[in-house]
Amino acid sequence: MSDQTPTRRRRPTFTDQEALHFHATGRPGKLEIMATKPMATQRDLSLAYSPGVAVPVLAIAEDPALAFDYTAKGNLVGVVSNGTAILGLGNRGAMASKPVMEGKAVLFKRFADIDAFDLEVGTEDADAVINCVRYLAPTFGGINLEDIKAPECFIIEERLRELMDVPVFHDDQHGTAIIAAAGLINALHLTGRDIRETKLVVNGAGAAGIACLDLLKALGLRPENVLLCDTKGVVYAGRTDGMNQWKSAHAVETSKRTLADAMDGADAVFGLSVKGAFTDEMIRSMAPNPIIFAMANPDPEITVEEVAAIRDDAIMATGRSDYPNQINNVLGFPYIFRGALDVRATTINMEMKIAAAQALAELAREDVPDEVAAAYQGSRPRFGRDYIIPVPFDPRLISTVPPAVAKAAMDTGVARKSITDFRAYRTELQARRDPTAGILSRVFERVRKYPKRVVFAEGEEEQVIRAALSFANQGLGTAILVGREDRVRVAAEHAGLEIDGRLVEIHNARLSHRNAAYAQYLYERLQRKGYLFRDCQRLINQDRNHFAAAMVALGDADAVVTGVTRNFSVALEDVRRVIDDKPGHRVIGVSLCLTRAGTVLVADTAVTEMPDAHALAEIAIEAAGVARRLGMEPRVALLAFSTFGHPEGERSRHVREAVKVLDGMRVDFEYDGDMAADVALNRDHMAAYPFCRLSGPANVLVMPAFHSASISTRMLQELGGSTVVGPLIVGLDKPVQIVSLGATDTDLVRMAALAGFNIGG
Numbered sequence: 055m056s057d058q059t060p061t062r063r064r065r066p067t068f069t070d071q072e073a074l075h076f077h078a079t080g081r082p083g084k085l086e087i088m089a090t091k092p093m094a095t096q097r098d099l100s101l102a103y104s105p106g107v108a109v110p111v112l113a114i115a116e117d118p119a120l121a122f123d124y125t126a127k128g129n130l131v132g133v134v135s136n137g138t139a140i141l142g143l144g145n146r147g148a149m150a151s152k153p154v155m156e157g158k159a160v161l162f163k164r165f166a167d168i169d170a171f172d173l174e175v176g177t178e179d180a181d182a183v184i185n186c187v188r189y190l191a192p193t194f195g196g197i198n199l200e201d202i203k204a205p206e207c208f209i210i211e212e213r214l215r216e217l218m219d220v221p222v223f224h225d226d227q228h229g230t231a232i233i234a235a236a237g238l239i240n241a242l243h244l245t246g247r248d249i250r251e252t253k254l255v256v257n258g259a260g261a262a263g264i265a266c267l268d269l270l271k272a273l274g275l276r277p278e279n280v281l282l283c284d285t286k287g288v289v290y291a292g293r294t295d296g297m298n299q300w301k302s303a304h305a306v307e308t309s310k311r312t313l314a315d316a317m318d319g320a321d322a323v324f325g326l327s328v329k330g331a332f333t334d335e336m337i338r339s340m341a342p343n344p345i346i347f348a349m350a351n352p353d354p355e356i357t358v359e360e361v362a363a364i365r366d367d368a369i370m371a372t373g374r375s376d377y378p379n380q381i382n383n384v385l386g387f388p389y390i391f392r393g394a395l396d397v398r399a400t401t402i403n404m405e406m407k408i409a410a411a412q413a414l415a416e417l418a419r420e421d422v423p424d425e426v427a428a429a430y431q432g433s434r435p436r437f438g439r440d441y442i443i444p445v446p447f448d449p450r451l452i453s454t455v456p457p458a459v460a461k462a463a464m465d466t467g468v469a470r471k472s473i474t475d476f477r478a479y480r481t482e483l484q485a486r487r488d489p490t491a492g493i494l495s496r497v498f499e500r501v502r503k504y505p506k507r508v509v510f511a512e513g514e515e516e517q518v519i520r521a522a523l524s525f526a527n528q529g530l531g532t533a534i535l536v537g538r539e540d541r542v543r544v545a546a547e548h549a550g551l552e553i554d555g556r557l558v559e560i561h562n563a564r565l566s567h568r569n570a571a572y573a574q575y576l577y578e579r580l581q582r583k584g585y586l587f588r589d590c591q592r593l594i595n596q597d598r599n600h601f602a603a604a605m606v607a608l609g610d611a612d613a614v615v616t617g618v619t620r621n622f623s624v625a626l627e628d629v630r631r632v633i634d635d636k637p638g639h640r641v642i643g644v645s646l647c648l649t650r651a652g653t654v655l656v657a658d659t660a661v662t663e664m665p666d667a668h669a670l671a672e673i674a675i676e677a678a679g680v681a682r683r684l685g686m687e688p689r690v691a692l693l694a695f696s697t698f699g700h701p702e703g704e705r706s707r708h709v710r711e712a713v714k715v716l717d718g719m720r721v722d723f724e725y726d727g728d729m730a731a732d733v734a735l736n737r738d739h740m741a742a743y744p745f746c747r748l749s750g751p752a753n754v755l756v757m758p759a760f761h762s763a764s765i766s767t768r769m770l771q772e773l774g775g776s777t778v779v780g781p782l783i784v785g786l787d788k789p790v791q792i793v794s795l796g797a798t799d800t801d802l803v804r805m806a807a808l809a810g811f812n813i814g815g
């Protein structure tokens with residue numbers, strides 16, 4: 055075990071102030087409700103509400119199972135808390151638990167496409183919570199209990215499981231147990247241990263601790279090999295102080311009384327208690343190759359650095375995302391409920407939990423394919439001591455865990471619906487993935503691995519300062535704000551932001567020691583285009599886009615982001631005065647459209663108004679290059695209002711000629727056209743043209759002209775509920791990205807990351 059690679063700690067990626075801003079900005083909180091049916095006409099209203107709604111009412115009254123067909127019940131989970139054990143922060147009350155419960159609800163949506171409402175119940179009385187929830191069974195397909203303290207959580211869950219015919223799952227108990235069990239299975243494998251011989255200490259005899267023990271015993275852990283501890287020390291047979299029936303079930307005959315006694319010689323320890331509960335001495339006293347899961351949130355029982363300073367043979371996991379081996383129930387609850395809902399399970403039983411744990415453990419042992427490597431901080435993880443459990447962004451989770459859970463439900467007779475074709479089910483699950491997730495997280499992780507110096511040209515603007523801080527705090531690199539230092543600091547103070555000089559530099563163009571070099575550089579470029587030296591000096595002194603672009607042109611920074619205060623085409627002209635087109639390339643704009651149906655690139659959304667055939671061919675080549683940089687294999691459709699020659703028209707002719715130009719260039723990607731958008735995107739419509747050369751729906755759309763490109767992407771954003779990123783500038787010799795006027799800090803950070811990733815290069 056001495057070949058252990060040192061465990062890295064990354065910088066915290068946000069400040070307290072950013073966390074508050076994140077929650078308060080825009081619509082406060084993290085959730086909204088969206089209608090799934092149109093409500094546009096009188097007829098829609100008649101169908102959705104009275105009188106049309108009476109029809110499903112009567113149908114459900116006759117056969118309640120039809121609620122799964124006619125209402126949202128089958129995909130709806132209630133996230134219920136009374137706030138008595140919020141993370142590791144203790145009893146903070148129902149209201150304070152709302153950010154966590156909203157968070158849980160958005161994670162359900164993000165990771166498993168499950169709709170969830172948060173329900174904060176303002177009572178600590180177990181019976182009152184039970185009564186509040188028991189009557190909600192008609193509403194929900196499942197109930198996720200969260201952050202309710204022991205022992206009330208046991209009483210509440212057990213009773214609700216008896217009373218309700220939908221799964222009731224206390225996530226802090228079983229979600230945690232499932233993920234920790236998956237991690238333990240793999241850690242035991244790596245250290246050559248047999249679970250039946252392993253000596254485990256569990257510190258924390260609450261919801262999470264007790265449930266972990268129940269599950270591990272079902273997996274083969276021997277009761278006599280486990281010591282459970284709480285604030286009073288070891289839970290031994292005969293102890294009376296601070297006991298309850300759930301602790302008593304795990305009490306053992308032992309002379310050990312303290313946590314320190316218990317950990318002496320132990321093979322493994324689970325921390326499910328509070329920050330700082332493990333001392334150096336306790337860690338030192340454990341057996342060789344100890345397994346230490348310090349899972350208290352947000353701060354573990356002992357830090358990764360503290361353990362590393364004591365010994366180099368430990369396998370260490372925490373609940374945190376900023377260290378390797380994150381044991382967090384987010385890996386479980388979305389997928390466990392997905393599987394349970396898809397077979398309309400009446401409960402989540404032990405077999406389903408074990409199936410989930412085993413599926414997770416096995417997934418971590420599999421080779422990580424290319425498309426997944428990006429989710430792992432840009433480096434390909436390999437099963438080992440720093441990778442015993444998949445990361446939450448692993449896109450394979452959605453097609454791996456739910457089928458295992460659904461199958462276990464079917465095998466144990468708690469499914470009300472069967473899945474017959476598991477291959478088709480897996481494909482369906484993959485389609486549920488949030489399309490915005492993969493591509494952008496890949497870009498961010500790549501930049502995080504190779505941090506960049508990015509210039510934020512409009513450094514005196516509040517949202518730009520906020521974005522620069524966020525960029526730096528996320529570990530994406532050094533942010534450079536261009537502006538007058540006093541103005542930047544006043545704007546920062548006004549926004550309540552503190553500029554950390556180690557992460558964010560402020561450059562005043564006029565005072566910069568590089569000012570003369572930039573002016574001279576610009577003069578050499580522009581002297582034969584009607585510019586005097588003093589014109590160039592003035593551009594460098596007074597125009598932030600020219601100064602920022604010169605920084606990148608002369609190698610003082612890696613990329614520029616601008617556009618908050620100046621319109622797109624003006625900003626692009628500024629930049630192109632300083633930075634050349636990349637030799638052999640064409641400058642175009644590509645918009646990245648993240649839609650529910652998948653990710654599609656649209657070009658040219660920024661530069662050439664009426665491209666001729668050659669220009670269209672070049673646009674296709676540049677856009678295909680962007681697709682490849684994003685990890686997509688391009689299938690390029692050259693769009694028109696016509697499909698393969700019908701109806702005839704001037705623009706369509708250009709498009710058809712462009713296809714011939716591409717034929718002549720022997721490019722190495724799939725392309726075809728002219729074709730209408732529906733033919734390009736819809737497999738069935740494409741099938742009417744069996745000679746079409748695309749092997750599937752297009753993922754790169756080359757528009758016949760700028761107006762159609764711009765209009766269609768904006769409509770997609772406004773009406774189609776898609777996220778449209780861009781236009782991204784492609785084909786410049788240095789990375790520059792331009793946001794739209796009035797962009798938010800989030801837009802800016804995203805564009806800065808894309809510039810740092812050199813999306814356009």
Ligand SMILES: NC(=O)C1=CN([C@@H]2O[C@H](COP(=O)(O)OP(=O)(O)OC[C@H]3O[C@@H](n4cnc5c(N)ncnc54)[C@H](OP(=O)(O)O)[C@@H]3O)[C@@H](O)[C@H]2O)C=CC1
Pocket residue numbers: 139140141142143201202203204225226227230257258259260261262263283284285286296325326327328329331349350351352372373381382383384
């Ligand atoms: N990583 C993850 O996914 C998850 C982590 N957790 C973390 O686990 C912890 C417990 O959560 P949960 O079980 O829901 O909470 P509970 O309130 O149900 O239980 C807390 C338990 O911790 C014990 N405890 C508190 N302080 C100490 C201490 N200094 N030494 C020993 N035991 C102590 C309590 O002892 P007593 O009974 O004597 O009061 C109690 O048994 C929290 O930090 C939480 O963040 C929880 C769920 C998921």
Ligand SMILES: CC(=O)C(=O)O
Pocket residue numbers: 140141142201225226350351373382383384
């Ligand atoms: C992760 C979680 O649910 C907790 O710490 O409570």
Ligand SMILES: [Mg+2]
Pocket residue numbers: 140141200201225226
């Ligand atoms: Mg919790």
